[in-house]
Amino acid sequence: MDNDIQEVLFDQTSIHDAAVRLGKQITQDYAGERPVVLSVLKGAYLWTADLLREVDLYVDLEFINVSSYHGGVKSTDEITLVTDIGSDIKGRHVLILEDIVDTGQSLLFMKELLAKRGAKSISVATLLDKKEGRKVDITADYVGFDVRNEFVVGYGLDYKEMYRNLPYVGILKKEVYSD
Numbered sequence: 001m002d003n004d005i006q007e008v009l010f011d012q013t014s015i016h017d018a019a020v021r022l023g024k025q026i027t028q029d030y031a032g033e034r035p036v037v038l039s040v041l042k043g044a045y046l047w048t049a050d051l052l053r054e055v056d057l058y059v060d061l062e063f064i065n066v067s068s069y070h071g072g073v074k075s076t077d078e079i080t081l082v083t084d085i086g087s088d089i090k091g092r093h094v095l096i097l098e099d100i101v102d103t104g105q106s107l108l109f110m111k112e113l114l115a116k117r118g119a120k121s122i123s124v125a126t127l128l129d130k131k132e133g134r135k136v137d138i139t140a141d142y143v144g145f146d147v148r149n150e151f152v153v154g155y156g157l158d159y160k161e162m163y164r165n166l167p168y169v170g171i172l173k174k175e176v177y178s179d
């Protein structure tokens with residue numbers, strides 16, 4: 001897989017440092033609370049495992065699966081709810097864990113869903129924030145790294161379901177997906 005990567009942007013050490021930094025902030029900000037941590041599959045599976053181990057709080061871990069890239073290299077405007085949350089979040093503080101916020105449309109979709117279901121508060125911790133990609137006015141509360149407008153894979157992020165198990169985030173070589 002390494003041969004398909006043009007440039008490593010965030011290696012294991014820097015991702016770990018980001019998890020420690022955000023984990024501390026989240027632990028402080030939610031002190032005394034028991035939030036629902038909502039991990040967005042599939043992309044956020046590693047970020048969830050690493051960030052959550054740096055959070056010293058009682059939490060309920062839940063998963064949701066929404067899809068916007070549909071396996072391709074660009075986010076689409078069509079957001080699909082693939083698998084819904086397994087529990088009632090009414091009256092709960094919800095912390096969404098994302099691997100990347102790009103157009104922001106997945107996040108908006110989830111925030112609207114959670115608000116409609118009566119969440120007490122909704123925050124977002126994302127590993128990557130691709131601000132240049134935004135199509136809707138939405139911001140993440142906790143950001144690991146700002147990322148430039150390139151197609152990135154690894155550490156949960158895929159191209160046609162591949163590369164999710166790369167331990168770092170890197171730019172995929174154009175020749176891998178252009179033919």
Ligand code: PRP
Nearest residue numbers: 042043067068069075102103104105106
């Ligand atoms: C990715 C990512 C976010 C979303 C961000 O998921 O995990 O959920 O896209 O894009 P947006 O801000 O433009 O909406 P994807 O649809 O690729 O599904 P996956 O996590 O299963 O790979």
